[in-house]
Amino acid sequence: MLHRESGVFKTSYAADMALYPLPIARWTVAAVLLIFVVVLPLSLQEYYLSVINLVLIAIVGALGLNILVGYTGQISVGHAAFMSVGAYTAANLAVHLHLPFWVTLPAGGLMAALIGAIVGIPSLRIKGLYLAIATLASQLIIEWVINHTPAISGGAQASIEVPRPTVFGVELKTQGELYFFLLAFAVAAVVATLNIVRSRIGRAFVAIRDQDIAAEIIGINIFRYKLLSFAISSFYAGVCGVLYTYYFGIANYEAFQIVVSIDYLAMIIIGGLGSVLGSILGAIFVTMLPIAIRIVVEAFGGYFWDTAALSAVAASMRLIIFGLLIIIFLVVEPEGLNRLWRNIRNYFRVWPFSY
Amino acid sequence: MWDELEFAFALLVSGLSIGLMYSLIALGFVLIYKATDAINFAQGEFVMLAGFMATTALSVNMPIWAAIAVAILGMILLSFVLERTVLRPLLGRPVVAVIMATIGLAAILRGLPPITIGAQTKALPLPTGDEPLTLWSAVIPPVQVVGVIVSVGFLAVFTWFFLKSRMGIAMRAVADNQQVAMAMGINVERYFAIAWAMAGVVSALGGIIWGSMLGVDTQLSLIGLKVFPVVILGGLDSIVGAVVGGLIVGVVESIAAGYLDPFVGGGTKDFAPYVLMILTLMFKPYGLFGTHRIERV
Numbered sequence: 001m002l003h004r005e006s007g008v009f010k011t012s013y014a015a016d017m018a019l020y021p022l023p024i025a026r027w028t029v030a031a032v033l034l035i036f037v038v039v040l041p042l043s044l045q046e047y048y049l050s051v052i053n054l055v056l057i058a059i060v061g062a063l064g065l066n067i068l069v070g071y072t073g074q075i076s077v078g079h080a081a082f083m084s085v086g087a088y089t090a091a092n093l094a095v096h097l098h099l100p101f102w103v104t105l106p107a108g109g110l111m112a113a114l115i116g117a118i119v120g121i122p123s124l125r126i127k128g129l130y131l132a133i134a135t136l137a138s139q140l141i142i143e144w145v146i147n148h149t150p151a152i153s154g155g156a157q158a159s160i161e162v163p164r165p166t167v168f169g170v171e172l173k174t175q176g177e178l179y180f181f182l183l184a185f186a187v188a189a190v191v192a193t194l195n196i197v198r199s200r201i202g203r204a205f206v207a208i209r210d211q212d213i214a215a216e217i218i219g220i221n222i223f224r225y226k227l228l229s230f231a232i233s234s235f236y237a238g239v240c241g242v243l244y245t246y247y248f249g250i251a252n253y254e255a256f257q258i259v260v261s262i263d264y265l266a267m268i269i270i271g272g273l274g275s276v277l278g279s280i281l282g283a284i285f286v287t288m289l290p291i292a293i294r295i296v297v298e299a300f301g302g303y304f305w306d307t308a309a310l311s312a313v314a315a316s317m318r319l320i321i322f323g324l325l326i327i328i329f330l331v332v333e334p335e336g337l338n339r340l341w342r343n344i345r346n347y348f349r350v351w352p353f354s355y
Numbered sequence: 356m357w358d359e360l361e362f363a364f365a366l367l368v369s370g371l372s373i374g375l376m377y378s379l380i381a382l383g384f385v386l387i388y389k390a391t392d393a394i395n396f397a398q399g400e401f402v403m404l405a406g407f408m409a410t411t412a413l414s415v416n417m418p419i420w421a422a423i424a425v426a427i428l429g430m431i432l433l434s435f436v437l438e439r440t441v442l443r444p445l446l447g448r449p450v451v452a453v454i455m456a457t458i459g460l461a462a463i464l465r466g467l468p469p470i471t472i473g474a475q476t477k478a479l480p481l482p483t484g485d486e487p488l489t490l491w492s493a494v495i496p497p498v499q500v501v502g503v504i505v506s507v508g509f510l511a512v513f514t515w516f517f518l519k520s521r522m523g524i525a526m527r528a529v530a531d532n533q534q535v536a537m538a539m540g541i542n543v544e545r546y547f548a549i550a551w552a553m554a555g556v557v558s559a560l561g562g563i564i565w566g567s568m569l570g571v572d573t574q575l576s577l578i579g580l581k582v583f584p585v586v587i588l589g590g591l592d593s594i595v596g597a598v599v600g601g602l603i604v605g606v607v608e609s610i611a612a613g614y615l616d617p618f619v620g621g622g623t624k625d626f627a628p629y630v631l632m633i634l635t636l637m638f639k640p641y642g643l644f645g646t647h648r649i650e651r652v
Binding site for chain 2: 069122128130136138140273312316323331334
């Protein structure tokens, strides 16, 4: 946040590790919350709220992936598969057992965590590229199993319709109502992640990322923490999948294919690996990008292509711009949007005396 | 009994011939990984792009040999440019950075053809005739015969190259330890470029053969997903591994498609190799022939 730390002296480690680094941060966080809770939902139209809702869901998933990739250094190309595990678990529980969302949501998360931990087992022996491809394999295997097991996928279309979630007797139908529902989970995910990464567990994750053999030598149980990282990350993914399911009112494997895994990887790379703020910025960026591209192509594409083909052009443009951005960020600014934000902040921190 | 045996033989032969053609594409991965320690997630897209280059050359009335030459030269040029602009700045960065860069590359390459030369499937006819090769119960289409011949030829050439030629030995030295190779007077950057160029040639040939078999469109890039189990099974840095992995995956695929598909309703072809791969990794984390990395703190 934009504020100065002059006159604040930290005298204990506890103060150094506090959630709010400065007293004033309390107020900026409160102000941001006020904007999100009061100003945005009252001022925005339905359509813009629906975009923000998608961003909120993506934030949960991106945070989960960043815990695994950014903090623990394990590569996963199968994040979307864990989302589908959560989505189908919740959908089946909601439809067949008529359970409310506050049961199906944690159930979906836990199921995804379980599957994630199983997928994480090979990470003990295999690393780097081999691990990346092993998680890619789990993505394809989970997708195939869901698709070919009618008991899970609910039949021919492999999709299950779920009832709208009900909170305190109110059925959530409009985007505005869903907004508050999703905002609560996004905020919870952010706070939980901030707390995980500054705890003992988070420091163990970072130690494993930096050098796993050294981490083992100083007494970190690698087996436990690698699996824990996979489990936590998949829990987030599962919750994210459940939220998608409730948001769209349908669980469908097509929303969780490998392209989605890559989208989420792009979010944390563009946003910044190993940073909570980066995950949020990345989720916003990657979710908004296709919408922006569609608007631009619809406005100007008519001069270059047939108007009938414009939607296909927009899809191709999305792929190209997406790929370019990933490469540009990797080559030019490996620490992502988070770093850009820090640079701006550091500039203004000492402004106008920049030396 | 006899019928069963004939069926099994047909599956085996078609699996082996398809497997060899997988090996050809897997070779592209292995070459780049061996020399530069980078894995190319865009290999499937390279293959697709080579197919598009060849069909575009054909559509302006070039003869087939010229189209093949265009594809090969185009892919070499493209590989050079990509190595310079995208992969070299990422040297020494974490694995996830290189993976994501090539995934980004894959996205760009997949997005380009539909907005430039159109998304419809194009035919890439090779002058092979229509007469299939018949071995007892197995019938191999002529394109596959060409594919097998090219694959075997290339695998032999590359084996010779790495074992005997001066350049190949230098490349092995670079792969083994870049700094020591540099100290011995090997121009490491030059060998990186050569490795990418060779991978470009391999993907060009793969693109022409697979393109004439399946038709050229953006779906052709899915061949990249098929090749992951091949390289992982064999070990990422072993040419022998690419061949053996390719043969295993080809046979497993065709046997799974022949015997399991009737029971589970299709799709085992895309799925069985990955299961096999995971099981192998559990016991041999560097694949069957991959080099074990000794890690030091």
